[in-house]
Amino acid sequence: MAIATTVDNPAVAPVVSRSVRRSPLAGTDRLWALAFVTPYVAVFCAFVLYPVGYGMWLGSDVASYRQLLADPVFPSAVVNTLIYLLVAVNLKLALALLLSGLFMRRGWWCRLLLLIFILPWAVPGIPSFISIHWMLNSQWGLINNAIWALFQVDGPPWLDNADLALGSVIYAHVWKWLPFWTVIFLAGRMAIPRELYESAEVDGAGALDRFFHITFPLLGGLYLVCTLLSTIWALGDFNSVRFISGGGPALSTHVLATLGIRNAFELGNPALGMATVLSALPLLIPLVVLLTRQLRRGEVQL
Amino acid sequence: MSVASRARLDRRLTELGIGLLSAVLLIWTLVPLYNMVRVALQGKEDVFSSNVFPTAPTLDSFATAIDESYWLLENFWGQMGNSLYIGLTVAFLTLAIGTLTSFTISRMRIRRGWMLTNAALLTYAIPMSFLAIPFYSIMGKYGLTDNPIAVIAVEVTFATPYAIFIFKQYGASIPLELDDAARIDGASPPQIFFRIYLPLMAPALVAIGTYALLLSWNEYLYAFLLLSSDGHITVPVGLGKFLNSDEAPWNYLMAAAIIYALPPMAIYYAFRRKMNSGLTMGGVKG
Amino acid sequence: MSRLSRRHALAGLGATGLGAATAVSALRPRRARAAEPVTVWWTQGFYQAENQAVIDAMATWEKSSGTKVNLTIMNGPDLISKMIAAMQVGDVPDLVHAVTGDRFLVPRAAWDDKLVDVSDVIATQQHEYHQTALESSKFYNATLKKHSYYSVPVKCSTMMEESWRPLIEEAGFSDKDMPTTQDAYYDFFQTVQDRLRSKGRRIYGLGYSMATKEADAGTLFHAFLVAYGGSGIVLPSGKLNVDDPAVRQAAVTALERLTTPYKKGYVPPGAINWGDVDNNNAFFAKQIVMTPNATISIAVAQMEKPDQYYKQVITQGIPAGNDGKPVPSLLGVSPCLIPKGAKNIDGAKALLSAFIQPNTLNTYLKETRARYLPVMASIIRDDPYWQDPADPHRPVAVEYGLIRPTIPWWMNYNPAYAAVLSEQIWSQAEANVTQKGMTPEQAADAAMTRIKAIFERFQIA
CATH class of the missing domain: 3.40.190.10 (Periplasmic binding protein-like II)
Structure with missing residues (x-):
């Protein structure tokens, strides 16, 4: 998603926002404006407001929360969710930031590499995840077959051990979404004027100096927004867990998104499912507040 | 060591590092994709074998998927059609609703336009799967169970906020003076929208259209929940059916999956430049 | 807040949405009765x-x-x-x-x-x-x-036992060597595994389904529970009977007999993730010598291959109890x-x-x-x-x-047992033993505490 950045730096003349005063809408224009926004307002009411309200209502039964807390799977899902968010999001974005530097280099090789590197994002998620799931099968998956072929030993039980299975889910998430965020940071880096680097080089700054003194400070705002957005999206990520570990082994890798669906549609208790999902609100609300504040500052625009 | 040879050594080292990094990246990126191809090229009996490379590669499973001659694939092209229908409709509606809304907010300057922006921002910040439970019930109330329109509605809902942001962003580069001039000539808002706004927004339209198409091509949870009959399901849901087979026809599954992956890849690579410029313009240019 | 007033609050909130809802449902064609x-x-x-x-x-x-x-x-x-x-x-x-x-x-x-x-x-x-x-x-x-x-x-x-005759013969046994009582029957396949492994085969003797999903793992656990004398876990009146020492002992034994082979490496590690078709697939791939299965699906899938159907795949009913008396099938x-x-x-x-x-x-x-x-x-x-x-x-x-x-299964006496099955309480207990180091006793007691809590929600008058 498109994140564009306005880099806050002295070398660039501040963009003067056009605040052309216009007269308020009159007559037919007003009707046209109304007609133009109606589709979106309708979509918003019918498919955002109503479901959100209905979901809140479904999840407002205290008994559901009591039942949820009594379920030993719930605390482990909360912990998994936190680990998933902290590790997957940060690992992914840190790698993306570094790799975007690689793709800044000129030359046919880096351009070709970028074309290939983008593939995981362009290939639909479900087929890729099914493939990763099979690839990691401990008895006949590609990885352990390769380990056996090379070293004649049984590889690790990727999906049959709780920690490894969660690790595998994180791997799949990073694999799928790393290219996207790399492209975003690449765009951010391209906005940094070359002269900054050139003058730094003249002053004798090394690559690391340039990264820490120019790139990172200038991309900091963008990085923060990306972290917040990516965290929110990862919180709602159902497919990675569903198709890589399926929540297994022994329900040990469920996150709130998958546990909610399980409680609602496998155990037949939609109120419990909604309560599961809503229990993420204490985490979600601060994220949204931070994100909104960050976006209002206008340094980074969506 | 002379400065020149020192510099040369540095360059060598950098090149070596880049070479190594590239190799790692290539393996990282391609292994899961190679596994797709490997499984698809295997015979049905070899699915559980311990090979790393297919022993007797064959394109049979692709042929089977294409002529629907395996029973779980008997409606493969129908499902492909459903995916395409949903994807194109989502793309079209997202573009239509997104451009109309952003046009009104930023070019007609309606009062309380900020409310729409905030509404879009709110939608943006809802983790998509969190609404699956209420959505199922609500589609039942709307009489849309087992109806592709339900899936289209969900995807349009989650794609438009993003579209609005990008359009607002991109639209800022089109001078308002153009509108003013047209107004003086007596153009009505729809005329400005169609004749001035839309043509100038073309790159962003391509980017968002592709984005919406990819979004819907990736969707599983909602398609699974909201569609049930064979005539309505999309390819990912159809592929899900395979996983409950004790014939382990996974070579067919992967062949079908690869065919399914081709259109979005083609579209992405065809529009890559527009995509990148459309999705990452705006403030980037200063 | 009562359900009704919440509904009202919602109605206000979603009024516009409901308007749209009516519009959409009005579009639905109504067929003649x-x-x-x-x-x-x-x-x-x-x-x-x-x-x-x-x-x-x-x-x-x-x-x-x-x-x-x-x-x-x-x-x-x-x-x-x-x-x-x-x-x-x-x-x-x-x-x-x-x-x-x-x-x-x-x-x-x-x-x-x-x-x-x-x-x-x-x-x-x-x-x-x-x-x-x-x-x-x-x-x-x-x-x-x-x-x-x-x-x-x-x-x-009912649950049936499927095994590969060629593998049993490769291990130096014939059909007649297969014991007919519970423990001896399943232990036999551990011996088969040991012998096949000593010949360099990567194979497991027992294909126990132990996953916390779908039906097979539950079928297997409860067949064991009944075999060890735990069929009275729920009384026909719908009352839970886990405090009966015989039931508790049966549950502990069933857990012990299912998890010990797993821990000793006689069951594929992946079995804790198996869906209902995965033991079939592992069997076809000759990764396991035998598997208990909810139907004879494994055998009949081989029908087009007469050699396998008639000669290689063995179908048996569940073994008798350790005392030699027949065990009823669920x-x-x-x-x-x-x-x-x-x-x-x-x-x-x-x-x-x-x-x-x-x-x-x-x-x-x-x-x-x-x-x-x-x-x-x-x-x-x-x-x-x-x-x-x-x-x-x-x-x-x-x-x-x-x-x-x-x-019959116990859901007919009390639907609470259906919740026990769909929440996969017993498979979770198995995992507590194999993954978290609990003893079968601890795991059984934890499971029974959960089951009691579930039964609280289903009181039959």
Whole structure:
């Protein structure tokens, strides 16, 4: 998603926002404006407001929360969710930031590499995840077959051990979404004027100096927004867990998104499912507040 | 060591590092994709074998998927059609609703336009799967169970906020003076929208259209929940059916999956430049 | 806040949405009452012919009744999830056939008064039905406070043991060396594994399903529970009986006997993630020597390969208890049901009554290749197909499912046990032993605490 950045730096003349005063809408224009926004307002009411309200209502039964807390799977899902968010999001974005530097280099090789590197994002998620799931099968998956072929030993039980299975889910998430965020940071880096680097080089700054003194400070705002957005999206990520570990082994890798669906549609208790999902609100609300504040500052625009 | 040879050594080292990094990246990126191809090229009996490379590669499973001659694939092209229908409709509606809304907010300057922006921002910040439970019930109330329109509605809902942001962003580069001039000539808002706004927004339209198409091509949870009959399901849901087979026809599954992956890849690579410029313009240019 | 006032609050909030809702639903074409079709959801078969048999049966009924049938075939777990969701909304099909619905769908729905009482449909074939199948179709309705028939049995099965004869022979044994009592029987395959491994094969002796999903793991655990004397875990009155020392001991022994081989490496590590088809697949791939399975699906999948079907795959019933006495099998029944809110209940009942005519049912069941058994005595009596002595698998399944003693699952006494099954309490207990280092005693006690809490929610008056 498109994140564009306005880099806050002295070398660039501040963009003067056009605040052309216009007269308020009159007559037919007003009707046209109304007609133009109606589709979106309708979509918003019918498919955002109503479901959100209905979901809140479904999840407002205290008994559901009591039942949820009594379920030993719930605390482990909360912990998994936190680990998933902290590790997957940060690992992914840190790698993306570094790799975007690689793709800044000129030359046919880096351009070709970028074309290939983008593939995981362009290939639909479900087929890729099914493939990763099979690839990691401990008895006949590609990885352990390769380990056996090379070293004649049984590889690790990727999906049959709780920690490894969660690790595998994180791997799949990073694999799928790393290219996207790399492209975003690449765009951010391209906005940094070359002269900054050139003058730094003249002053004798090394690559690391340039990264820490120019790139990172200038991309900091963008990085923060990306972290917040990516965290929110990862919180709602159902497919990675569903198709890589399926929540297994022994329900040990469920996150709130998958546990909610399980409680609602496998155990037949939609109120419990909604309560599961809503229990993420204490985490979600601060994220949204931070994100909104960050976006209002206008340094980074969506 | 002379400065020149020192510099040369540095360059060598950098090149070596880049070479190594590239190799790692290539393996990282391609292994899961190679596994797709490997499984698809295997015979049905070899699915559980311990090979790393297919022993007797064959394109049979692709042929089977294409002529629907395996029973779980008997409606493969129908499902492909459903995916395409949903994807194109989502793309079209997202573009239509997104451009109309952003046009009104930023070019007609309606009062309380900020409310729409905030509404879009709110939608943006809802983790998509969190609404699956209420959505199922609500589609039942709307009489849309087992109806592709339900899936289209969900995807349009989650794609438009993003579209609005990008359009607002991109639209800022089109001078308002153009509108003013047209107004003086007596153009009505729809005329400005169609004749001035839309043509100038073309790159962003391509980017968002592709984005919406990819979004819907990736969707599983909602398609699974909201569609049930064979005539309505999309390819990912159809592929899900395979996983409950004790014939382990996974070579067919992967062949079908690869065919399914081709259109979005083609579209992405065809529009890559527009995509990148459309999705990452705006403030980037200063 | 009461439910009603919350509803009002919501109505205000979603007023605009509801407006849109009305607009959309007004677009829906309303069909004339007379031509109202019957919408049917059916669990996907494992063979194309099985699905075709359903399609054909529906087509025949369409012709004779003049009523249209809208048939949707879905895979098992998906159908259950979708039915749960559909009943929540009230937008339901008219007739549903759900394999594993006897566990995951009917008990809870009957309790919540969401199913149509089908006693009248059962009555048309009452004298034909196998007794346990009938018992398995009675459920408690908490609203009406009574037991009644809320599902119509269509097919049934009991847990069977499948093994590879060539592998057993490779280990230096023959069929006759296989013990016939519980512990000795399963231990035998550990010896087979040891011998095959010493010859350099990467293979596991026991294909125990131990996952916390779907049905097979539950089937296996409860077969063990019964074998060790725990069949009284729920009393026919619906009362939970886990405090009975015999039941507790049976549960502990069952857990111990399932988890120890796993920990010792006699069960594939992946078995804790197996869905219902995965033990079949592992068996076909010769990764395991034997696997207990809910049906004889493994054998019948090999029917086109006579060598495998007739010579290589062995089908046996469950072993006798350690004391040598026969152990009753738990009868799994795949039900048809009619959800409340169905638009054409009469049509659904007529279709169902026609479908359970012994002849029609038999035609369909033969297309499942006897993976599922008839629920009616006359079918196996009148059609020699079922007890064909030349077939190495089918008569064994018939023997254990329909002739020897069988018992119903406990959801018929109390739907709380359905929740125990869908929450996979016992598979979680197995995982607590294999993954978290609990002893079988600790795991059993933790499971029983959870089960008691679940039963609290289902009080039968």
